Amino acid sequence: MEDLTASVNNLRSKYREIFHTSVKEIEKRVLALKPAGVVDIFDKYPSNSAGEKWQKAVLEMFDNDICKEIYRKWNEILLYRKEFSCTGCGTCCRLACSEFSPEQLKTKSENGDRFAKQFLSVFVPYESKEDARKIYPEYIKMLEDNKEDEVYFYHCPKLTDCSRCSDYNNRPQICRDFPDNPLALLPKSCGYVKWKEEVEPVALMLHSMLEIIEYYKENINANINRT
Numbered sequence: 070m071e072d073l074t075a076s077v078n079n080l081r082s083k084y085r086e087i088f089h090t091s092v093k094e095i096e097k098r099v100l101a102l103k104p105a106g107v108v109d110i111f112d113k114y115p116s117n118s119a120g121e122k123w124q125k126a127v128l129e130m131f132d133n134d135i136c137k138e139i140y141r142k143w144n145e146i147l148l149y150r151k152e153f154s155c156t157g158c159g160t161c162c163r164l165a166c167s168e169f170s171p172e173q174l175k176t177k178s179e180n181g182d183r184f185a186k187q188f189l190s191v192f193v194p195y196e197s198k199e200d201a202r203k204i205y206p207e208y209i210k211m212l213e214d215n216k217e218d219e220v221y222f223y224h225c226p227k228l229t230d231c232s233r234c235s236d237y238n239n240r241p242q243i244c245r246d247f248p249d250n251p252l253a254l255l256p257k258s259c260g261y262v263k264w265k266e267e268v269e270p271v272a273l274m275l276h277s278m279l280e281i282i283e284y285y286k287e288n289i290n291a292n293i294n295r296t
Contacts, residue, residue, distance in 0.1 A: 073211035073254060080252070084273050091277040098135070099285070102126050110285070113292040124289050131282050139275050146251060146268045150261065158258035159232030161247055162225040164204040165192050167283035170221050187241040205256065251274065 099110055107120040110127060114120025148183045167174065169185070171194050177185035201222035202209040212220055227235045234240055248255060251265045251272045 073207045074214040087273045088277040091281055095281050099127050111288045124293050147160045149266050153261050153264045156167050156260035157232050159228055160256045162202055162228040165223040167221050193226055195222045
């Protein structure tokens with residue numbers, strides 16, 4: 070039996086290591102722009118001072134340099150996905166998960182959420198978690214082991230007994246793009262597992278950098294002058 074709990078814990082361990090490395094790399098880039106006479110990037114500085122100019126230069130570097138490079142590399146990851154193909158195991162059709170209930174998804178769809186609208190056009194909810202457990206017991210066990218927040222389980226009624234889509238040519242974009250995240254858990258039977266394994270380290274690095282940059286931007290913007 071596939072031990073997904075161990076896989077998740079291993080992924081978290083890898084992310085912590087990569088996160089610390091990314092912190093040092095971004096800090097190095099920030100300090101390279103630091104002028105003399107200022108102390109901390111998160112301090113509040115007078116308008117038009119060297120400190121404020123440093124803060125603005127850092128924000129500009131994030132938006133026009135690092136974030137653009139992250140976006141480029143992420144697109145390369147998604148482009149490389151095209152080198153792999155679905156094996157027809159049907160797991161993704163038989164077990165889709167969401168943090169949102171059917172009622173919440175319906176509300177989001179009615180409010181213009183494109184993903185929610187597409188999701189509801191494909192999936193219907195299982196009557197119970199036990200029905201979902203029959204499809205992918207290892208995944209349900211992992212959620213229980215990690216005491217995850219409420220998760221709702223869905224399946225596609227258009228899947229045939231031979232694991233084929235009965236409306237394949239009209240499938241929505243969310244089906245065509247799946248999986249679009251190499252950090253998602255995939256069963257070993259999935260044809261994209263090798264893609265996930267190959268690009269996972271880079272994806273973790275990009276994710277960590279975005280998280281760190283968001284922290285910098287939030288705290289700089291909280292102190293920077295807007296007058």
